[in-house]
Amino acid sequence: xxxxxxxxxLFVVGASHQTTPIELRERLALTxxxxxxxxxxxxxxxxxxxxxxxxTCNRVELYGVATDANAVAALEQEFCRLSxxxxxxxxxxxxxxxxxxxxxxxxAVASGLESQMLGENEIFGQVKSAYExxxxxxxxxxxxxxVFQKAFQSAKHVRTQTAITxxxxxxxxxxxxxxxxxxxxxxxxxVMLLGAGDISEKTARAFQSRGAGSLTVASRTLARALELATxxxxxxxPFEQVGQRLxxxxxxxxxxxxxxxxxxxGAVATALRRRPAHPLFFIDLALPRDVExxxxxxENAFVYNLDDLARIxxxxxxxxxxxxxxxxxxxxxxxxxIWRQVAxxxxxxxxxx
Amino acid sequence: xxxxxxxxxxxSVPAWDAEHRINVFGGNAWIEFHAxxxxxxxxxxxxLSLTSILFLLRHxxxxxxxLDGTFAFLPSIVDLDLIGHRLLITGVVLLATSLLVGASxxxxxxxxxxxxxxxVTASIWLAYAVALTLRLRGRLQGKRLAKVCIxxxxxxxxxxxxxxxxxxxxxxxxxxxxxx
Numbered sequence: 434x435x436x437x438x439x440x441x442x443l444f445v446v447g448a449s450h451q452t453t454p455i456e457l458r459e460r461l462a463l464t465x466x467x468x469x470x471x472x473x474x475x476x477x478x479x480x481x482x483x484x485x486x487x488x489t490c491n492r493v494e495l496y497g498v499a500t501d502a503n504a505v506a507a508l509e510q511e512f513c514r515l516s517x518x519x520x521x522x523x524x525x526x527x528x529x530x531x532x533x534x535x536x537x538x539x540x541a542v543a544s545g546l547e548s549q550m551l552g553e554n555e556i557f558g559q560v561k562s563a564y565e566x567x568x569x570x571x572x573x574x575x576x577x578x579x580v581f582q583k584a585f586q587s588a589k590h591v592r593t594q595t596a597i598t599x600x601x602x603x604x605x606x607x608x609x610x611x612x613x614x615x616x617x618x619x620x621x622x623x624v625m626l627l628g629a630g631d632i633s634e635k636t637a638r639a640f641q642s643r644g645a646g647s648l649t650v651a652s653r654t655l656a657r658a659l660e661l662a663t664x665x666x667x668x669x670x671p672f673e674q675v676g677q678r679l680x681x682x683x684x685x686x687x688x689x690x691x692x693x694x695x696x697x698x699g700a701v702a703t704a705l706r707r708r709p710a711h712p713l714f715f716i717d718l719a720l721p722r723d724v725e726x727x728x729x730x731x732e733n734a735f736v737y738n739l740d741d742l743a744r745i746x747x748x749x750x751x752x753x754x755x756x757x758x759x760x761x762x763x764x765x766x767x768x769x770x771i772w773r774q775v776a777x778x779x780x781x782x783x784x785x786x
Numbered sequence: 787x788x789x790x791x792x793x794x795x796x797x798s799v800p801a802w803d804a805e806h807r808i809n810v811f812g813g814n815a816w817i818e819f820h821a822x823x824x825x826x827x828x829x830x831x832x833x834l835s836l837t838s839i840l841f842l843l844r845h846x847x848x849x850x851x852x853l854d855g856t857f858a859f860l861p862s863i864v865d866l867d868l869i870g871h872r873l874l875i876t877g878v879v880l881l882a883t884s885l886l887v888g889a890s891x892x893x894x895x896x897x898x899x900x901x902x903x904x905x906v907t908a909s910i911w912l913a914y915a916v917a918l919t920l921r922l923r924g925r926l927q928g929k930r931l932a933k934v935c936i937x938x939x940x941x942x943x944x945x946x947x948x949x950x951x952x953x954x955x956x957x958x959x960x961x962x963x964x965x966x
Contacts, residue, residue, distance in 0.1 A: 614853060616862055617864055709925075710924060712863060732928055733927070745853065748854060
């Protein structure tokens with residue numbers, strides 16, 4: 434802090450995906466045990482008045498109020514000790530901000546503006562959980578309480594007043610959103626996962642989170658299909674039965690490693706004749722493709738491959754990015770307003786270190 | 787709320803009512819009921835044609851992978867199909883009821899109704915009924931059904947000019963005492 438007799442300083446110190454490679458982030462991530470140890474150590478630090486720790490797979494950030502810069506440096510030391518990271522290395526990746534800049538950063542993080550996937554929703558809940566955890570530990574006081582609560586209101590305002598959250602930007606979520614434009618409510622849809630790889634798993638998770646009616650897994654390796662089916666509370670189907678039972682499903686997520694198409698025009702035409710009023714949606718995530726291209730010529734069959742989904746995701750991401758400037762203006766206005774409210778209690782600044 | 791308020795306002799000012807109401811149906815309640823049902827069914831078929839246009843747009847957007855812009859506001863294709871199906875059933879039932887009510891009057895006074903009108907209206911109802919039957923049997927679906935519904939409504943609108951009575955509908959004095 435500039436001088437010992439000035440007001441306490443509000444600060445944030447941490448590292449995120451923007452500056453830190455994944456190998457280092459793995460080491461920085463705080464397990465519940467390490468988080469408890471950090472809070473324990475912080476409670477013994479002279480000069481540290483308040484602390485809240487946001488720890489996700491993409492960022493670890495320590496928000497606090499300290500009476501002097503030494504307390505902040507000591508907290509950093511404790512953090513590095515617990516993470517097993519050399520303080521000199523940490524100094525190259527860390528982000529340090531104080532006062533209104535720290536508030537601006539918190540609002541931007543909670544809004545999803547600092548996320549790897551711009552505008553994603555999950556971060557808001559993660560920051561909220563971090564604050565609730567700090568409340569339970571009684572490590573937050575009048576400054577951080579006000580800053581976090583106002584930051585949540587501001588983040589909601591930013592998210593609703595701009596289009597940074599509009600349109601899905603991951604392939605799995607784009608696929609689910611597309612299914613919505615075909616079937617509307619997904620609660621009555623039957624989804625089949627053809628192939629049991631990672632991408633199938635992610636897509637299945639996305640469908641499950643949107644309340645898809647039922648999941649069935651078919652894979653050349655029945656054991657793998659059973660494993661994935663057990664994980665999702667789904668049904669496993671022998672691969673050989675897929676063709677005959679195609680008409681029973683609404684959505685097919687295909688991601689096999691087969692060297693040729695496994696869903697043929699003839700099989701789909703037969704299936705559609707058995708369910709004339711109901712469309713069939715194919716999400717072909719395989720390379721080479723699992724669905725014959727001419728399946729798309731059938732009137733009630735909608736085929737989207739990896740490129741199509743990636744193109745939609747990219748378009749959505751570009752649309753979100755176009756909103757960033759507007760969102761940042763809102764973040765700035767809100768952060769300034771919060772700062773005016775807490776400045777009387779924490780107007781100190783950190784000296785450049 | 788606004789329409790209710792405007793209705794109340796209009797009803798509360800008697801001076802706004804027409805002084806000499808033109809009684810096109812000769813005061814016969816059954817004919818009025820017949821005409822009202824027929825008009826209502828045409829309204830339903832109008833909505834059906836709009837739904838069919840939306841269905842075709844949604845189908846185009848999904849097939850051509852154009853889902854942003856205006857297309858983003860369209861309902862899902864399954865929902866549009868379901869709405870269209872319900873409207874088709876409603877329209878066919880309403881027009882059938884209207885025709886039955888009209889037919890009961892026509893049987894008492896065959897000369898009073900334009901035969902071209904009967905033939906055209908019955909044909910339109912039949913065409914919609916056939917489309918519904920084929921839809922229920924899974925023989926007419928999706929884009930083809932949507933196009934048929936749009937064409938049928940265009941024909942129905944064009945045929946309205948033919949639907950005029952041959953001579954003025956008799957007033958209550960000449961209406962038989964045992965009305966249907």
